[in-house]
Amino acid sequence: MRRSDTPTRHISTRKKPDRSAFPGGRWLRLVEAGPAKSEEADLMRRPAIENLEHALAADLDGTFERLVLDYQDRLFGFAFRLCASREDAEEIAQDAFVRAYRALKGYPPERIRGLALRAWLYQIALNVARNRFRRKRHRFVSLETAGAIDSTKMDPADDPELRPDRRLEKRRERSDLATLVRALPERFRAPLVLRYVEGLPVEEVAAVLKQPVGTAKSNLHRGVNALRVSLSRSRSTRRPQEVNR
């Protein structure tokens, strides 16, 4: 996994990386730990269904399991990038699938055949997540204040109230990019995750967000900028040995 050729990493050789904490080596400090390319392995094991929408229209109950297996990593991953915990992400993904099933149950076959399934599923997951955020406002807000995107705020590291304890710090180091993404305002977070983490084309991102393509593009652009700012801020505020580990 180590990619010393990448321009995004500055690797110091002064200190040995702590491999017990970061099993994949130094690179994993930036990337979330977890098996990569699992999707491909899965697809190879299961024979593909040519057109899932048509199969669902013909036999919803018999095909729905397949839909869940095909999209569970995507919906869970999307939810996980949006919210703070695996538990929340699992609940969001679960609710999204169950909602999708109930909706499909009430749709006539033509409507199911005409669905853009992937965008539609992301859309449901996003709605479920938004509803949860609304209910758990405190959590949502605390994430935003903990992040370093708001330039009017004083530096979190200088504020004793906001200074994280050592354990939290360690955990954050392992996933700091993911954490910074989660700290973005939702209007940037969802499109960024959809476009770059989930790899959707811009048009599909716009469809998920129910926005004109132009608006989605502009949000993506502003999101990247916000992330760029918070990324460089988070690096400059870190003590040197942590940056270079």
Add this chain to the structure above:
Amino acid sequence: MKAPLAISDALAVTRALRRIGSVRAPTTLAPSVLRRAGLADTYWQIASPLGALYVAQGPAGISLVRRARAGGSSTFEREFRKRLGRPVYPAVRPAPAAVRRAVAGKSARELRFDLRGLTDFESAVLRKALEIPAGQVRPYGWIAKEIGRPEAVRAAGSALAKNPLPLLIPCHRVVRTDGRVGDYIFGSSAKRTLLKSEGAQPDALEKLGSSGVRFLGSESGRYFCLPTCGGFESLRRSNRVPFRSASQALAAGFLPCEDCRPAA
């Protein structure tokens, strides 16, 4: 410490985002979804007079019962999917008390059974078997007659042999006309064990059957019954009149019992 220069580059940010990596859904996700959608069943391992059983239940009721064996859960899950066309997942919570009671040999009356995968005939046979009280038995022919298909004795036998819910639907209480216990999905000796655990006496029944007796009449009431009607103790009562056939009993002026309908 100066931040790496490349970070200020928007392209590098999107590149880093692309490498953020995929996450795998927890293995509990799909089972929970499918269960909530009613597309997957749940199963427990529950103790029974025949040892541990796997008992699966879905939204339509109990769907499959099989013997639990060490490491046999994947076999059970595979058989379930093959028979019922949907997945089954091990339960997270303990089995409902009604299910445990029924598996232990108490009343299964509160339970619902999912017999959707069966033919009308098969399900009629099994529902009829449900009417046989614990501690009693009925011949295969009785089932066939009772459901209005007197000629279909063999078919009734195979429907019972395919019982997806042994123990809960008491196909073990259906025996051969000559009193022998006959076949069973878990083997003949398991059938005997089960019958004995309910207070039935397969040995006594076989002995009676081998002497040619098919019905017992009550001298005082002038009616005749299948040998175990009202329980096996009737086999030992001294005032019982043995008959080799229903016509013999009728000719002697005995009327068929209304509980067990011996000549239905």
